[in-house]
Amino acid sequence: MLTRIRNWLDERFGLAELTAPLREKTVPIHSRSYWYFLGGITLFLFGIQVCTGILLLLYYRASASEAFESVQYIMTRVQFGWLVRSIHSWAANLMIFTAIAHMFSVLFLKAYRKPRELTWVSGMILLFLAMGFGFSGYLLPWNTLAFFATKVGTEIAGQVPFVGHQMMVFLRGGEEVTGATLTRFFGFHVAVLPGITTLLILLHVALIQRFGMSVPPDVEAKWKADPAQAREMHFFPNFLLRELMAWYIALGVLGALAALKPWDLGTKADPFAPAPAGIRPEWYFMFMFQTLKLIPAKIWFVDGELVGILVFGLAGLIWLLLPFFERERNGRSSRWILGLGVFALAYMASMTVYGYVAK
Amino acid sequence: MWRNKRFAVLWPFLGAALAVSAACAETPNSCVDCHSALDPPYKVTQDQFAQDIHAQKGLTCASCHGGDPTKDDQDAMSKKAGFRGHIDHKDVPALCGKCHSDAAYMRQFNPSLRTDQFSQYLTSVHGKLLAKGDTKVAVCTDCHGVHDLRPASDTRSKVHPLNVAQTCSRCHADAAYMKGYSIPTDQFAGYSASVHHEALAVRGDLSAPTCTTCHGNHGAAPPGVGTVQNVCATCHVFQAQLFASSPHKAAFEAASLPGCVTCHSNHRIAHPSDAMLGTGTQSVCTNCHTSGDAGYDAADKFHAQLAQLDTAVKTSDELLGRAESDGMEVSQPRLEQDQARDSLTKARVTIHSFNVARVDQDIQAGLKIAGKTHQEGEAALRERDYRRKGLAWSVVAIVLVLIGLRLYIRQIESGGKI
Amino acid sequence: MANEPISEVQSGRRRVVELFLGGGLLASFLSFVYPVIRYLVPPPVADLGGDEVVAAKVGELKANGSKIFRFGSRPGLLLLNAAGDYIALSATCTHLSCTVQYRADLHQVWCACHNGLYDLNGRNIAGPPPRPLEAFQVHIRGDEIVVSRKRGA
Numbered sequence: 001m002l003t004r005i006r007n008w009l010d011e012r013f014g015l016a017e018l019t020a021p022l023r024e025k026t027v028p029i030h031s032r033s034y035w036y037f038l039g040g041i042t043l044f045l046f047g048i049q050v051c052t053g054i055l056l057l058l059y060y061r062a063s064a065s066e067a068f069e070s071v072q073y074i075m076t077r078v079q080f081g082w083l084v085r086s087i088h089s090w091a092a093n094l095m096i097f098t099a100i101a102h103m104f105s106v107l108f109l110k111a112y113r114k115p116r117e118l119t120w121v122s123g124m125i126l127l128f129l130a131m132g133f134g135f136s137g138y139l140l141p142w143n144t145l146a147f148f149a150t151k152v153g154t155e156i157a158g159q160v161p162f163v164g165h166q167m168m169v170f171l172r173g174g175e176e177v178t179g180a181t182l183t184r185f186f187g188f189h190v191a192v193l194p195g196i197t198t199l200l201i202l203l204h205v206a207l208i209q210r211f212g213m214s215v216p217p218d219v220e221a222k223w224k225a226d227p228a229q230a231r232e233m234h235f236f237p238n239f240l241l242r243e244l245m246a247w248y249i250a251l252g253v254l255g256a257l258a259a260l261k262p263w264d265l266g267t268k269a270d271p272f273a274p275a276p277a278g279i280r281p282e283w284y285f286m287f288m289f290q291t292l293k294l295i296p297a298k299i300w301f302v303d304g305e306l307v308g309i310l311v312f313g314l315a316g317l318i319w320l321l322l323p324f325f326e327r328e329r330n331g332r333s334s335r336w337i338l339g340l341g342v343f344a345l346a347y348m349a350s351m352t353v354y355g356y357v358a359k
Numbered sequence: 360m361w362r363n364k365r366f367a368v369l370w371p372f373l374g375a376a377l378a379v380s381a382a383c384a385e386t387p388n389s390c391v392d393c394h395s396a397l398d399p400p401y402k403v404t405q406d407q408f409a410q411d412i413h414a415q416k417g418l419t420c421a422s423c424h425g426g427d428p429t430k431d432d433q434d435a436m437s438k439k440a441g442f443r444g445h446i447d448h449k450d451v452p453a454l455c456g457k458c459h460s461d462a463a464y465m466r467q468f469n470p471s472l473r474t475d476q477f478s479q480y481l482t483s484v485h486g487k488l489l490a491k492g493d494t495k496v497a498v499c500t501d502c503h504g505v506h507d508l509r510p511a512s513d514t515r516s517k518v519h520p521l522n523v524a525q526t527c528s529r530c531h532a533d534a535a536y537m538k539g540y541s542i543p544t545d546q547f548a549g550y551s552a553s554v555h556h557e558a559l560a561v562r563g564d565l566s567a568p569t570c571t572t573c574h575g576n577h578g579a580a581p582p583g584v585g586t587v588q589n590v591c592a593t594c595h596v597f598q599a600q601l602f603a604s605s606p607h608k609a610a611f612e613a614a615s616l617p618g619c620v621t622c623h624s625n626h627r628i629a630h631p632s633d634a635m636l637g638t639g640t641q642s643v644c645t646n647c648h649t650s651g652d653a654g655y656d657a658a659d660k661f662h663a664q665l666a667q668l669d670t671a672v673k674t675s676d677e678l679l680g681r682a683e684s685d686g687m688e689v690s691q692p693r694l695e696q697d698q699a700r701d702s703l704t705k706a707r708v709t710i711h712s713f714n715v716a717r718v719d720q721d722i723q724a725g726l727k728i729a730g731k732t733h734q735e736g737e738a739a740l741r742e743r744d745y746r747r748k749g750l751a752w753s754v755v756a757i758v759l760v761l762i763g764l765r766l767y768i769r770q771i772e773s774g775g776k777i
Numbered sequence: 778m779a780n781e782p783i784s785e786v787q788s789g790r791r792r793v794v795e796l797f798l799g800g801g802l803l804a805s806f807l808s809f810v811y812p813v814i815r816y817l818v819p820p821p822v823a824d825l826g827g828d829e830v831v832a833a834k835v836g837e838l839k840a841n842g843s844k845i846f847r848f849g850s851r852p853g854l855l856l857l858n859a860a861g862d863y864i865a866l867s868a869t870c871t872h873l874s875c876t877v878q879y880r881a882d883l884h885q886v887w888c889a890c891h892n893g894l895y896d897l898n899g900r901n902i903a904g905p906p907p908r909p910l911e912a913f914q915v916h917i918r919g920d921e922i923v924v925s926r927k928r929g930a
Contacts, residue, residue: 055816065828065926069849076688077820080812082746086686238772245764248805252757259750262686566872566891566905594905596892690850697852701876704890749808756804763798770794 021209025235030219032109036239037246038102039208043201044247045095048254049133052088053190060140062186064179067142068268075265086258092134094254096284099130107322107341110334111214117323119207122200124320129197134282136189142182143266148279150185151177156292159309178271280355287351288312290358319344388428389435390420403506410507416468423454449489451498452480479578486578495536502526518576521560523569524550546570549627568594587625588618595619601712633669636710637662660715664722665706671729672699678736685743692735699728829925832865835917843879846924852876853913853924854886858897865913865924866899872906886910 009015061070074081112120139150158168173180223230281289295304327333395404408414425441436442456477480486485496509516517526528547537544558567573590582590592599622643634641644658679689702725709718832846832855843856854868856879870877875890886895893904899912916923
């Protein structure tokens with residue numbers, strides 16, 4: 001039956017010819033091959049987000065007076081609504097986690113080096129987009145914590161010199177966080193960001209297909225010296241089947257999280273109530289938030305928070321353009337980047353933990 | 360510079376400024392001119408007097424003290440000008456009353472102001488003692504202030520509801536001052552610890568009682584032993600009605616016990632607790648009732664009933680809390696719990712009938728609701744378990760797939776051999 | 778795939794693999810699809826209960842009668858006055874949050890806790906309550922009495 005469909009398509013589209021490169025595609029196998037799964041898992045989780053997101057769209061209402069109630073409705077009245085919503089919330093966090101892990105694995109395995117610089121750049125932009133998804137999606141249930149987290153977050157954006165205030169007004173849809181902000185964030189979350197992300201994912205995957213999988217420098221050297229040592233695996237079906245296993249494990253983890261640790265709903269946001277104690281951003285912003293809290297009010301004659309924002313902005317820019325800083329293979333710049341990567345990972349991890357442990 | 364022809368153009372402006380300021384200057388008030396420079400108790404400044412409601416309505420020093428503020432020095436304070444000098448303590452109420460009891464006069468300023476303050480004052484303990492020659496008692500100026508007297512609605516006024524207790528306590532909490540009078544001086548301390556003070560000062564509920572609410576303000580006198588419950592009944596209607604129909608009313612009257620105050624105290628009214636009932640150490644019932652009499656048994660029953668409903672409500676709360684922390688949405692039963700708590704409140708009010716059957720009605724109504732919410736809580740937990748079972752099944756399916764994939768991979772990679 | 782003939786044992790093993798894989802895939806697929814299908818079917822009660830709710834059915838209340846209904850997370854009071862109009866007010870007393878009730882004898886809304894009184898517009902007219910009760914809009918839709926929050930100024 002499948003053969004008959006395949007032949008029908010082949011006669012018209014030259015299917016065999018089109019899929020030939022896919023059938024030829026191989027994945028290098030070495031001690032660190034397991035890290036190759038992270039990208040696929042991130043893509044899979046994005047797919048989950050799109051599916052659960054579309055399902056949520058069937059019942060969610062994006063106005064300040066109905067948003068909270070509609071999420072409550074999904075959690076209590078809609079059949080398996082609790083499952084869809086909790087999976088969406090958990091997968092969001094998992095996706096950002098795997099995206100960050102994927103980024104660091106690419107960094108430490110040096111997969112960003114020539115000719116894959118643009119793959120890195122597109123990937124970094126995707127990471128920023130993922131965090132944008134997280135920030136915009138967080139507000140949508142319109143609960144107290146999200147409302148104030150958005151207030152603080154957009155306030156920080158407003159501190160950027162020259163364009164800060166316009167940026168903040170653009171994000172908020174006004175001077176304050178109101179129902180207009182909710183509508184705007186909803187538009188970003190379900191239309192603008194998905195559109196840009198889809199295009200970038202296509203670019204990112206196309207680039208990967210073009211260049212094939214990168215191999216760490218030491219393995220590359222070993223295999224160049226002795227080609228017989230090189231091991232490869234067919235992507236289709238062998239690697240894909242293993243990838244499928246990883247995806248199924250992710251599904252199991254998501255289901256367990258949704259059923260055993262469902263996502264909280266909180267209380268409806270009241271713009272006139274004072275901010276409750278312990279307002280925190282989501283964990284992926286925590287390291288920046290905690291850093292800003294620790295910076296003294298004034299550094300020299302410059303406002304402390306402004307210094308923090310500028311430093312993070314600069315760090316983001318450097319990170320985006322990282323491959324272009326590596327001058328030669330295994331040279332000084334290469335070791336600098338490795339050191340920077342270790343420092344960044346350690347800093348982010350410790351600041352995140354600190355942010356949760358500190359009062 | 361001023362002789363320079365070019366600046367001559369400024370002269371008319373300077374002249375005009377002087378003329379305008381002269382015209383705007385207040386009518387000469389020699390009283391304040393001198394007295395603002397004196398030491399207390401003669402010191403009265405313009406700033407101070409500007410805050411006074413009388414000054415704002417157009418009255419002057421002369422309105423009460425006589426004299427002529429347009430003259431200087433001793434002419435202003437001459438007998439010919441009608442100067443009265445310092446008003447004696449005992450003469451203050453009559454002086455204030457001269458205007459404030461004149462309805463026709465007061466109508467010009469504020470038609471809705473009462474004009475019976477002076478006549479009320481004469482019926483008060485302060486008024487009666489003053490008439491007998493006691494000058495230690497409070498007169499108008501002691502509570503309302505003088506020279507910077509503000510209306511009672513002004514939060515800075517000494518007789519604004521939030522400040523009344525403080526004002527009364529200036530004398531009534533001063534043990535040395537109150538020596539010689541046969542009343543205690545712990546009222547302010549007691550009131551400050553009371554639930555009424557908390558409502559007023561902490562919650563800002565201006566409808567909560569302060570000293571004058573129960574004692575009266577101008578006609579201040581403690582409510583008599585037989586009439587205390589009328590005072591409490593102004594707000595606590597239900598309790599008073601139930602009490603009036605209970606056996607305690609006649610019994611208390613016969614024993615000259617002061618109604619509500621007997622169990623709840625008068626100033627140090629604490630938030631009532633269920634421990635006030637029953638036969639425990641904090642019970643007020645055992646002050647009169649002893650083991651064996653009907654009242655003792657009833658007290659026991661009341662305590663048991665309230666404890667039963669309280670426990671039922673708390674159990675449901677705890678169950679719903681557990682369901683909530685496990686991710687179940689229980690806002691509907693939570694709302695019904697509010698109704699159960701309302702029943703408990705109602706039962707605590709019905710206690711004042713001291714009728715076991717009557718109280719039982721409210722208890723049963725509350726237990727019914729608490730029972731329902733308990734069931735809903737258990738249903739929520741069952742739903743949670745159903746979800747976990749569903750999860751377990753899907754995990755089994757996933758594990759099957761994982762094993763299958765593993766085997767399949769091995770199969771195709773070892774050339775058909777596994 | 779191998780072209781050599783496979784032994785009985787191996788074909789048996791292949792069966793086992795097929796069973797695990799095929800059965801597992803089917804089972805897991807069903808466990809994903811089943812909730813989604815159920816999710817797509819809208820629940821019987823379509824209203825969110827936040828800004829609008831069906832408080833009662835026509836004919837449920839007698840003349841001069843009242844009912845407490847749930848509105849969002851707070852109780853509401855629906856009453857039928859002498860003129861035959863439905864009136865809906867918040868049932869949470871503005872003094873200390875006790876639940877108020879309709880007094881048919883007084884034609885007013887009363888709070889038993891501290892003797893607070895409100896008129897049928899929700900205005901606090903006697904006793905400690907500092908603010909009026911929020912008044913809601915009432916529409917009759919078919920045989921349903923729908924209560925919603927007032928919009929606009």
